[in-house]
Amino acid sequence: MTNEIVDLQTRIAFQEDAIHQLNLTVSQLQNQLNTLQLAIKELHLRMQNLTPPEDGSSGHEIPPHY
Template sequence: MQDELLELQTQLSYQEDTIGQLNEVVTRQQRDIERLTEAVAQLKKQFEEMAAEQLESQEELPPPHY
C-alpha cells in the first residue's frame, strides 16, 4: 500500500510539472497569436492605403494614346 501511494504521489508530481509546462506553451502561443493578428491588421491597412494611392495615381494620368 505504501509503494502504491508513493507511486501515485510521483505521478501527480510529474503531471503537475507537465501541466505547468503546457500552460507556459499555451500562454506563449497566445501572445504570438495576438502579435501576429496585430501585424496582419497593420499589413492589411497598409495594403488598402497603397491600393487607394495606386487608384488615385491612375486617375490622374492621361490615357496612353495622348
C-alpha cells in the same frame, strides 16, 4: 500500500509539472498569435491606404516588344 501511495504521489508530481509546462506553452503561443494578428491588421490597413499610380496605368499593359 505505502509504495503504491508513493508511486501515485510521484505520478501526480510529474503530471502537475507537465500541466504547468503545457500552460506555459499555450500562453506563449497565444502571445505569438496576438502579435501576428496585430501585424496582419496593420499590413491590411497599409495595403488599403496604398494609392494607385498617378499616370493612370494599371500595371497590366502589354510590354512594348509585343
